[in-house]
Amino acid sequence: MRIGELARRTGVSARALRHYEQAGLIASDRAANGYRVYEEVTVARVSNIRYLLDAGFTLDDVAAFRTCLDGDISAAPPSARALEIARERLAVIDARIAAQTAARDRLAKALAAQSS
Numbered sequence: 001m002r003i004g005e006l007a008r009r010t011g012v013s014a015r016a017l018r019h020y021e022q023a024g025l026i027a028s029d030r031a032a033n034g035y036r037v038y039e040e041v042t043v044a045r046v047s048n049i050r051y052l053l054d055a056g057f058t059l060d061d062v063a064a065f066r067t068c069l070d071g072d073i074s075a076a077p078p079s080a081r082a083l084e085i086a087r088e089r090l091a092v093i094d095a096r097i098a099a100q101t102a103a104r105d106r107l108a109k110a111l112a113a114q115s116s
Helices: 003-010 014-022 041-054 059-066 082-115
Strands: none
Touching: 003 014, 003 041, 014 082, 041 059, 059 082
């Protein structure tokens, strides 16, 4: 399939797809006319890339999950490095949540004091 169809089927822009390809996460062949042509499996791969990006991973992080990008990512065993990255990302998210909760609590306390 060409890049436009892959973009339509995955909801990802052609620009992002070219970026994923440049990062080595997806691959294409070139048709005689120079257009990129992708295999059907790339649909699942792009969906899994988006899933990981939406979960807070960077594109560099996603590379550690290459072995499980072509199927059901939640069922595939990740590499040891992928697990390490996931733990690091979870710690970062937890720290951000704690900081935001503390900021919320301070704001709520300040507002409560003004309402009294």
